Amino acid sequence: MLKIYGQPRSRAFRVLWLAKEAGIPYEHIPVSITADKPECKEPWYVELNPNARVPTIDDDGFILWESAAINLYLAEKYKSSLFPTTAHGRGRMLQWAFYIANDVEPPMIALFQNRVLFPPEKRNAALADASEVQMVARLGTLEHHLAKNKYFGGDKWDMADFMVASVVYTLAAIKYDLSRWPKFQAWLTASIERPAAKEARKLRE
Ligand SMILES: N[C@@H](CCC(=O)N[C@@H](CS)C(=O)NCC(=O)O)C(=O)O
Incomplete structure (x- = not known):
């Protein structure tokens, strides 16, 4: 199942919104970006996203980061009716x-x-x-x-x-x-x- 990493009060919101628009089932891992103890800087997360920022997705093993790239990818891959056909x-x-x-x-x-x-x-x-x-x-x-x-x-x-x-x-x-x-x-x-x-x-x- 698609995994979406990133706390909702961040650019991860954009990906959560797209998943709902396109009806994609997902698991949400709300990786924090807080100043005191940001999970987005932890080694396990930096392994996924070397930019150490959110959002990131894991789509059945395909890792992608950058919110715009993620949303364009997901809309096409999951054949969202929003994705233009021409x-x-x-x-x-x-x-x-x-x-x-x-x-x-x-x-x-x-x-x-x-x-x-x-x-x-x-x-x-x-x-x-x-x-x-x-x-x-x-x-x-x-x-x-x-x-x-x-x-x-x-x-x-x-x-x-x-x-x-x-x-x-x-x-x-x-x-x-x-x-x-x-x-x-x-x-x-x-x-x-x-x-x-x-x-x-x-x-x-
Ligand atoms: N261009 C990137 C920007 C990602 C970004 O700056 N994310 C912020 C949250 S909205 C972040 O992770 N900030 C934590 C940090 O920079 O340490 C994208 O659109 O995904």
Whole structure:
């Protein structure tokens, strides 16, 4: 059976959400990333993932890490109805997966860490502000797309949408004010209200 490693309050959430979307049975091993005694640094785990971070999966002996790679792999392998069936659909999925991972996630995480996650004495306010400026510009790209299209994929919410939603979920989790991007806000709300998303959210909220 598929094993998913990583505490739910981490990027492992993205994989738990995908497993529920695709109806994949799994065993969850909530490897911790806490500052005092992180299980993700223990030798047995580093043997699985030399990057010593979560998530990692063990799919009947096939070990994979990096949340985006894991989710694209699982959706294809388990024939999720979210996975596009055409080359154009897969191209669109990859476009959004790379855009969100390369351009949106880094400033979003820097903002989250320096405004919310880190203890106040460790926060860098200037970095948070600069990251927010970058992130805001890039969320504008998402709003621009949704002004003309209902979804990031094709004519239905598919893996392109999942790849975006599973990353920007953080904005909903920290209740970031999205009102200046009304289409994006409505799309994100609908995404995280999907039955599979609600089930996955229960694991972390
Ligand atoms: N690009 C990686 C990032 C993994 C990552 O940074 N995971 C964090 C949790 S969200 C972690 O394990 N942090 C613990 C640490 O860095 O020690 C992915 O998407 O899987």
